[in-house]
Amino acid sequence: MRKPDEAGLPGKPGAELTAKGAHFTVRAPSASSVVLCLFDQSDREIARHDLAHDGEGSFTAFIEGIQAGARYGFRADGPWQPDQGHRFDRSKLLVDPFAIRLDRPFSYDPRLGEFGEDTQGIVPRAILETPLPPLNPGRPRFEPGGLIYEVPVRAFTKLHPDVPEADRGTVRALAHPSIIDHLRKLHVSAVELMPIAAWIDERHLPPLGLTNAWGYNPVTMMALDPRLAPGGIADLRHAVDALHSAGIGVILDVVFNHTGESDNHGPTLSLRGLGNAAYYRHDQDTPGTLVNDTGCGNTLACDRLEVQELVLTTMRHFVTQAGIDGFRFDLAPILGRDANGFSPQARLLQRIVDDPVLHDRVLIAEPWDIGPGGYQLGNFGPPWLEWNDHARDDIRRYWRGDRAMTGALATRLAGSSNIFARGHADRTRSINFIAAHDGFPLADLVAFAHKHNEANGEDNRDGHDANCSWNNGVEGDSDEPAILASREADARALIAALFASRGTILLTAGDEFGHSQGGNNNAYAQDNEITWRNWDKLNQSRLEFTRAWAGLRAGSPLLKRLHFMNDSDGSDILDQVSWLTTDGHPMQPADWEDQARQGFMMVLGPKGQRLTMVFNSGHAEIRCVLPGSQGLWCPASPYASVEKAIPPRSVVCWREMPG
Numbered sequence: 001m002r003k004p005d006e007a008g009l010p011g012k013p014g015a016e017l018t019a020k021g022a023h024f025t026v027r028a029p030s031a032s033s034v035v036l037c038l039f040d041q042s043d044r045e046i047a048r049h050d051l052a053h054d055g056e057g058s059f060t061a062f063i064e065g066i067q068a069g070a071r072y073g074f075r076a077d078g079p080w081q082p083d084q085g086h087r088f089d090r091s092k093l094l095v096d097p098f099a100i101r102l103d104r105p106f107s108y109d110p111r112l113g114e115f116g117e118d119t120q121g122i123v124p125r126a127i128l129e130t131p132l133p134p135l136n137p138g139r140p141r142f143e144p145g146g147l148i149y150e151v152p153v154r155a156f157t158k159l160h161p162d163v164p165e166a167d168r169g170t171v172r173a174l175a176h177p178s179i180i181d182h183l184r185k186l187h188v189s190a191v192e193l194m195p196i197a198a199w200i201d202e203r204h205l206p207p208l209g210l211t212n213a214w215g216y217n218p219v220t221m222m223a224l225d226p227r228l229a230p231g232g233i234a235d236l237r238h239a240v241d242a243l244h245s246a247g248i249g250v251i252l253d254v255v256f257n258h259t260g261e262s263d264n265h266g267p268t269l270s271l272r273g274l275g276n277a278a279y280y281r282h283d284q285d286t287p288g289t290l291v292n293d294t295g296c297g298n299t300l301a302c303d304r305l306e307v308q309e310l311v312l313t314t315m316r317h318f319v320t321q322a323g324i325d326g327f328r329f330d331l332a333p334i335l336g337r338d339a340n341g342f343s344p345q346a347r348l349l350q351r352i353v354d355d356p357v358l359h360d361r362v363l364i365a366e367p368w369d370i371g372p373g374g375y376q377l378g379n380f381g382p383p384w385l386e387w388n389d390h391a392r393d394d395i396r397r398y399w400r401g402d403r404a405m406t407g408a409l410a411t412r413l414a415g416s417s418n419i420f421a422r423g424h425a426d427r428t429r430s431i432n433f434i435a436a437h438d439g440f441p442l443a444d445l446v447a448f449a450h451k452h453n454e455a456n457g458e459d460n461r462d463g464h465d466a467n468c469s470w471n472n473g474v475e476g477d478s479d480e481p482a483i484l485a486s487r488e489a490d491a492r493a494l495i496a497a498l499f500a501s502r503g504t505i506l507l508t509a510g511d512e513f514g515h516s517q518g519g520n521n522n523a524y525a526q527d528n529e530i531t532w533r534n535w536d537k538l539n540q541s542r543l544e545f546t547r548a549w550a551g552l553r554a555g556s557p558l559l560k561r562l563h564f565m566n567d568s569d570g571s572d573i574l575d576q577v578s579w580l581t582t583d584g585h586p587m588q589p590a591d592w593e594d595q596a597r598q599g600f601m602m603v604l605g606p607k608g609q610r611l612t613m614v615f616n617s618g619h620a621e622i623r624c625v626l627p628g629s630q631g632l633w634c635p636a637s638p639y640a641s642v643e644k645a646i647p648p649r650s651v652v653c654w655r656e657m658p659g
Contacts, residue, residue: 013027017066022063023060025060035076072126074095084288095269095270106198112268124198139360141247147553148191172239191251200217215255240324256300256311257330257332262297280299302336329365334371364387388419391503392432399617407593413497432506434494435511448467448476452519453519455520486649488542491514496650500653502559612627622646
């Protein structure tokens with residue numbers, strides 16, 4: 001018997017090549033038997049081998065003579081007892097959950113969910129591969145406080161004219177000099193790749209002629225989707241190496257909360273066929289009922305060793321095989337859930353932080369799911385960074401013109417201490433963002449007051465209704481110069497506010513040059529021009545504006561700091577702030593409570609090194625009085641002028657220089 005892994009489970013899961021053949025180990029709790037099916041290069045089944053059961057839920061075999069490139073799958077037998085959560089079906093060909101490469105993408109077919117229907121002809125085969133030489137990735141190329149750039153790989157590169165046609169829409173495109181040049185001019189600290197693991201379409205999409213464009217419906221965790229990475233992990237390693245050479249880190253958006261096997265009517269592809277009752281959470285009172293804390297039909301049982309092993313092995317794989325700097329966890333509370341709910345001290349969360357390979361990686365939580373007690377913003381604790389939807393909504397509402405938002409905006413600009421100072425923390429863990437993949441892109445925030453998701457085939461019922469958006473007088477497209485000018489000013493104000501905020505910031509690819517989804521705020525099923533970034537129709541002036549603010553932030557130690565700020569006291573301490581009215585007087589309680597206030601100033605840092613940022617949410621120009629200085633106040637951002645005139649709907653910055 002092979003040695004137990006660190007979880008206490010026997011052997012190493014998956015397939016492992018040796019000089020004489022290959023070991024196969026499968027975790028299949030409650031199965032009575034597991035069969036290995038081998039296929040040749042022409043997809044013909046050439047052999048079947050019974051795996052030996054160790055009596056504790058693991059099945060193993062050593063097959064002599066097998067070599068790299070062999071294709072394989074499994075069949076598992078056991079009880080068909082849906083009311084108890086058991087759904088073994090020997091007619092289903094199953095993909096190894098620990099596969100590192102597939103020979104084709106997943107494609108939804110109703111037969112995948114029909115008991116007794118053989119699926120050998122419609123399921124991908126895992127490809128046996130020798131791992132790449134392991135990397136020693138060193139410290140992550142990303143430090144909190146920088147700019148994360150969220151990238152949907154296919155949509156971002158599909159239409160790029162400089163990328164070779166064969167690479168467009170793939171991971172390898174990220175290594176192209178034109179892509180890297182774009183990222184460097186934005187001073188991107190790290191790209192965050194939306195899911196690239198192999199996924200399957202939700203079953204309602206094919207009848208609508210739609211396909212999943214985001215990847216948040218995975219089947220395998222380590223095997224990359226062949227549409228994005230036809231060369232497997234080597235493609236990702238190539239892209240990461242090129243980005244690292246440019247000083248840019250790489251963060252993977254990972255989905256460890258559910259799989260594409262969906263609800264009880266969904267397909268049987270991998271985990272369901274190997275141990276549905278073990279891998280997925282079920283209702284304690286009705287064992288055949290899947291818990292749906294994800295809204296996707298199933299929820300991975302992250303409190304079980306089998307699932308923890310899969311999660312940790314996947315993360316280590318991407319670090320040691322591709323040099324990944326960190327991970328963003330979709331619906332992260334699921335990783336800390338058991339039958340009693342969420343706990344930030346849950347075993348899996350602790351194992352990730354303590355793991356010798358993963359302990360220094362960047363960890364980012366999307367801190368909510370839809371289960372009981374699912375909203376956990378601020379509760380993950382160090383070293384986790386957390387997506388901050390309060391920052392998103394308060395910044396939007398301020399620029400939308402909601403009343404009495406000055407104090408809320410100031411709180412977000414200062415790092416959201418009301419959320420992240422718990423436990424006497426002295427620095428923020430906030431990831432501030434204006435827009436992300438889920439919801440309106442930035443251009444649509446200022447052009448649509450309502451969602452327009454008709455193209456999704458659900459009669460506009462899907463997607464959020466509360467978007468904190470506005471249309472500047474006309475819903476959707478307009479050729480009115482005044483409306484277009486207002487939208488441009490608002491988009492720029494949102495960008496500037498983001499770059500002025502304390503914490504790590506996230507910008508979604510395309511927001512810097514005006515990408516629009518035509519009012520669709522749930523474009524997960526639009527693998528087409530709705531989501532593809534059009535590089536031939538860039539808003540060049542908005543792009544230059546974003547680059548200017550990105551350069552200001554990257555060059556200012558005051559803006560990249562994470563510590564919470566105290567009131568200015570005249571000392572040399574960097575983390576101090578003054579809040580002033582636009583005529584230079586300290587903000588008083590009445591000023592903060594003034595529901596009609598449209599301007600204020602934020603002054604960061606000690607005298608001689610200060611930055612002053614002026615926020616004007618009104619529709620008229622205002623003039624400001626900058627703080628007294630023994631030096632000079634120099635324009636530091638677009639629109640800044642020696643006359644201290646603040647255009648309507650804008651954020652303007654001055655830098656203090658020695659006299």
